[in-house]
Amino acid sequence: MEASDVNANALLKQIQAASARSKDEPVTPGYKNVLEWADAWNVARHTARRHCDEGARIGILERREFKRHVGNCVRLVAYFKPTGKKAG
Numbered sequence: 001m002e003a004s005d006v007n008a009n010a011l012l013k014q015i016q017a018a019s020a021r022s023k024d025e026p027v028t029p030g031y032k033n034v035l036e037w038a039d040a041w042n043v044a045r046h047t048a049r050r051h052c053d054e055g056a057r058i059g060i061l062e063r064r065e066f067k068r069h070v071g072n073c074v075r076l077v078a079y080f081k082p083t084g085k086k087a088g
Contacts, residue, residue, distance in 0.1 A: 023074075024066075024068050024069055025066040025067045025068070027066050027079055028079075030081045031064060031066075031079035031081045032079060032080060032081070033077055033078065033079050033080075034048045034049045034078065035048075037051070037052055037080065052078070055080065056080060059083060059085050060083060060087055061080040061081065061082060061083065062081045062082075062083050063078055063079070064078070064079050064080075065077065065078050065079070066079055
């Protein structure tokens, strides 16, 4: 490996470390992602996603998106929190 490759890789690492896009946003307390709701409700991930989306649509759940590391990239991940409203 050439010295220029090492310097280029080190430079890229510095840029990524300084970039706001490379950092996770802190999740506000009370919010859970779909996998956490699936565990709490003892249902599959897909079923929890449907219920969370429906709850957000009718106003029982509040939906917010936070930047999270997913694999090798940063993505917006939906988190849900009960609003305290009653259905109906």
